[in-house]
Amino acid sequence: MLNSLPNNKSFKKKYPTIKDVAESAGVSIATVSRVLNNSPLVKEKNKLRVLQAIRKLGYKPNIFAQKLAGGKLEAIGLIIPGYEGIFYSYYAQEIMREVGLYLEILKKDLFLHIFWDKDNFNSNYVEGVVFADIIRNETQLRRVVQEGVPCVVINKKVKEPPVSFVAIDNEQGGFEATKYLIELGHKKIAHITGDLNTQCAQERLAGFRKALKKANITLPGHFIQEGNFSRVQARKAIDFLFQQKLRPTAVFCASDDMAYEVVLYFLEKKIKVPEEVSVVGFDNNPQYLYGPLTLTTIEQPLGEMVKKGLKILEENINSKSKLIITKVLPTRLIVGDSTSYPPSSS
Amino acid sequence: MLNSLPNNKSFKKKYPTIKDVAESAGVSIATVSRVLNNSPLVKEKNKLRVLQAIRKLGYKPNIFAQKLAGGKLEAIGLIIPGYEGIFYSYYAQEIMREVGLYLEILKKDLFLHIFWDKDNFNSNYVEGVVFADIIRNETQLRRVVQEGVPCVVINKKVKEPPVSFVAIDNEQGGFEATKYLIELGHKKIAHITGDLNTQCAQERLAGFRKALKKANITLPGHFIQEGNFSRVQARKAIDFLFQQKLRPTAVFCASDDMAYEVVLYFLEKKIKVPEEVSVVGFDNNPQYLYGPLTLTTIEQPLGEMVKKGLKILEENINSKSKLIITKVLPTRLIVGDSTSYPPSSS
DNA sequence: ATGAAAGCGCTAACAA
DNA sequence: TTGTTAGCGCTTTCAT
Numbered sequence: 001m002l003n004s005l006p007n008n009k010s011f012k013k014k015y016p017t018i019k020d021v022a023e024s025a026g027v028s029i030a031t032v033s034r035v036l037n038n039s040p041l042v043k044e045k046n047k048l049r050v051l052q053a054i055r056k057l058g059y060k061p062n063i064f065a066q067k068l069a070g071g072k073l074e075a076i077g078l079i080i081p082g083y084e085g086i087f088y089s090y091y092a093q094e095i096m097r098e099v100g101l102y103l104e105i106l107k108k109d110l111f112l113h114i115f116w117d118k119d120n121f122n123s124n125y126v127e128g129v130v131f132a133d134i135i136r137n138e139t140q141l142r143r144v145v146q147e148g149v150p151c152v153v154i155n156k157k158v159k160e161p162p163v164s165f166v167a168i169d170n171e172q173g174g175f176e177a178t179k180y181l182i183e184l185g186h187k188k189i190a191h192i193t194g195d196l197n198t199q200c201a202q203e204r205l206a207g208f209r210k211a212l213k214k215a216n217i218t219l220p221g222h223f224i225q226e227g228n229f230s231r232v233q234a235r236k237a238i239d240f241l242f243q244q245k246l247r248p249t250a251v252f253c254a255s256d257d258m259a260y261e262v263v264l265y266f267l268e269k270k271i272k273v274p275e276e277v278s279v280v281g282f283d284n285n286p287q288y289l290y291g292p293l294t295l296t297t298i299e300q301p302l303g304e305m306v307k308k309g310l311k312i313l314e315e316n317i318n319s320k321s322k323l324i325i326t327k328v329l330p331t332r333l334i335v336g337d338s339t340s341y342p343p344s345s346s
Numbered sequence: 347m348l349n350s351l352p353n354n355k356s357f358k359k360k361y362p363t364i365k366d367v368a369e370s371a372g373v374s375i376a377t378v379s380r381v382l383n384n385s386p387l388v389k390e391k392n393k394l395r396v397l398q399a400i401r402k403l404g405y406k407p408n409i410f411a412q413k414l415a416g417g418k419l420e421a422i423g424l425i426i427p428g429y430e431g432i433f434y435s436y437y438a439q440e441i442m443r444e445v446g447l448y449l450e451i452l453k454k455d456l457f458l459h460i461f462w463d464k465d466n467f468n469s470n471y472v473e474g475v476v477f478a479d480i481i482r483n484e485t486q487l488r489r490v491v492q493e494g495v496p497c498v499v500i501n502k503k504v505k506e507p508p509v510s511f512v513a514i515d516n517e518q519g520g521f522e523a524t525k526y527l528i529e530l531g532h533k534k535i536a537h538i539t540g541d542l543n544t545q546c547a548q549e550r551l552a553g554f555r556k557a558l559k560k561a562n563i564t565l566p567g568h569f570i571q572e573g574n575f576s577r578v579q580a581r582k583a584i585d586f587l588f589q590q591k592l593r594p595t596a597v598f599c600a601s602d603d604m605a606y607e608v609v610l611y612f613l614e615k616k617i618k619v620p621e622e623v624s625v626v627g628f629d630n631n632p633q634y635l636y637g638p639l640t641l642t643t644i645e646q647p648l649g650e651m652v653k654k655g656l657k658i659l660e661e662n663i664n665s666k667s668k669l670i671i672t673k674v675l676p677t678r679l680i681v682g683d684s685t686s687y688p689p690s691s692s
Numbered sequence: 693a694t695g696a697a698a699g700c701g702c703t704a705a706c707a708a
Numbered sequence: 709t710t711g712t713t714a715g716c717g718c719t720t721t722c723a724t
Binding site for chain 1: 421456471
């Protein structure tokens, strides 16, 4: 990334332009430009003179003029929902961090658009756009796609408009988690869902149901509690659940945050985990990998998702192809201390 | 003849330009430019036609042309450390969100630069820069200041180079927290610090010491444990602390995250909070405002800090003044359920 | 190997 | 009020 000096009005001092360099070196601006762009056509002697003039004048190319004249952009846009439940989640933080990290390697700049409701993202700044999930901004996605800006969606399987995406097999994750509990012998399994506006929460719920159905287990309706990924909601849900007559012996939560809150609840109520009740989360959030009790959870490869997504975007940008690539990454069960057989009395 | 096809341009995505808008609206490009820049000189009727044409064509101004022609940018840069302990913290998340929210109001775009170690932020894209703290990137700050780009530092009192900042009186916060514990009657007070590379952690520690000194309390060295704002470290610290013979009756932690972890630790060890030991945090993190036990903590006005910082930046940009403004915001003690008198046996 | 010159899309005099 | 036009600094033909 070349650095140049700002062309602000506030900036009084006059900075040398390519013309000054040309004059000083006794060549034309075209030759200077060639030197700047590493053209092999410049005679070694002239090249040296130009380089000397550049150093002498402290010349820095004006990046805006470069871009205007056809140079490439070096920035990627990341559009992420600003809604509290999502923005503060481990998922969102990890996505931002990974994108930032990877772009650092690619030597590109990151243009972050935190999305509330207005569709005012200016795609002129960027060569390509990464959408972190699509929630209440289908219009925005459609517009960017329609503008012909290369883009890729992360964490959502999008059918319309046609667009590349990299997502995670959340249904499989939900299925595996539930299946594991069933195999341990649990028959009374509750589920605290994520925000059902999100596709991943819906899919995790679907996986939960599928596993139960396959095992021919029917559950009372209140065993499915709607959460929103947040701990507050998880606490409400688990509290309600354990005030009913019929209590589950296992709880599958759609996020580790919620699972952890549930574990805390049990700790407070002196309900033993996993002896009396098993808990499974989702995320493999590193925050819960230590301490006296590690969560049984579902690992979802967020970093890989970001890297794959950016790779697709890169190819799209470089080849100028409009090829649509979609990937669904598998999840993996991680067994921790929060699950075991159901109490024998059950 | 295929060989002579213009290479790049023919494949380049073609955006509508100001010229297309002008034609479509039946006015000159100057009039379109005036509309774009909110000039009051345009007749209402023409303004509407232009706006309509813009919408119809999906026109977005080319920022590079704008900038080259001496126009205004509508974006600011946010530079934030990518180091895990800091990036994932409530502090960093809140800063990002608040900046995003406020810029949405100002109708500006956000360039996010997640900082690891290399100094490659390109200030050309932005009108101004917000630094979220300065940790291992003094060089970067110095460069941006020297380039004459308006900037403001958040959450750190910077002496060199001369630059505007808005920070928080962390020493006062640490002092208040400790003083409160002392007033409750505690004499054996431990402190788990934040990452001592950060100024705020240093200041909170200084405040802690000051309060003790003022009350003529001397403590064993191991009562100050170095943490790094993370829960992992907090657990290690509190575990070590409570394996010693001499135990504190109160613990002041440099963040709510750490304080919460400490509370959990006590919960697990069946040590009653606040009956047997009091805990004070720092942040007033909304995550810990519910549940069976609310934390006593120090509120730091992060949102206000961001707003004030951006306001200073705005003024700097608009007035083109180089005035340096510094602000230190006060903290406030929030009393929750995690503190009370020390046990009488003490 | 080099230079002249035509844009790139926009802003802001200056004219009308 | 509006339009015309001269740059902004650079890249890239095209001619030499």
